[in-house]
Amino acid sequence: MRQDGLVIAGHGRHVVVESPNGERRICHPRGKKSQAVVGDRVWWQASEDEGTIEAIQERRNLLYRQDEIRTKSFAANLGRVLILMAAEPEFSEMQLTRALIATEAAGIAPLIALNKQDLTEAFERAWARLAPYRNMGYEVLPLSLRNDADALTHLMQHLQGQTTLVLGPSGVGKSTLINRLVPDALAATNEISQALNSGKHTTTSTTWYWVDRAQGTALIDSPGFQAFGIHHIEPTQLALCMPDLKAHADHCRFYNCSHRHEPGCGVRDALAQGLISPSRHKIYEQLFDELSQPAF
16 A cells, blocks of 8 residues: 655665654665655565555655765755854855755755854954844854753754754764754664664664654755765856846846846946945856766
8 A cells, every 4th residue: 555654864765754654664676776855755565574656746845965976865845954054164155055055945944053152253254254144134044062062052033843864074063963953863873774674773864854843844864965966057147046146147138148248247247336245246256167078
């Protein structure tokens, strides 16, 4: 009999599917290719102690990551993306921008949190670097996971009742955050890893954690801060996914303006007036070049 389920973890071609009653089991795709990702609602069918995925239900959204070889989907049906940065180590504005472009293109509300507020001087520098993003209207929260319970409570108010993908480079406190919000996260990860790998402890690539099942509050943890896959975006659409550029793109003389060298460009005029950060426009040019390369 076909059943409803939620994909909560994956490893290779296998995924762990959770039924509405909380029961979990390993499922395999029907056919050669597994396309189900964490956050997917699926129709699946039991077969002895495992199961087979029959179909993926309609998605609200889908995020991709990419490496030098390919682009691959990894999380679906998100309400928010929490991008966790820290005063130290210094964050990459390119990585941050890629993540924000991906969420913008997918129609997902991003939230930036800057951790390690206790490192006063480094925090002030990092907070200043995020000023252009606050001016664009992005929510940026100060955070001190080590010693500020109120900040954590405030953060949770933004995540309540939603599925949130938590992203961040190593060393920013992502594991600390997840362990504070989901005290049994490590045990849950070990259980999933053992189920998927016959007792071997291997970290799954992306994992779902319930924070409050009754309220529908969940976190999805994805290790590292891999490059977001944005190759599904046309170069000419890139500026529309960057709010600071988008605000001036309507003022260009040419409808197909690349915002790089054309006369009468509203974006370049805004850049000259200091309304767009030079570092943001430089990132735009680099990404425009990347997206203009032929697909391989």
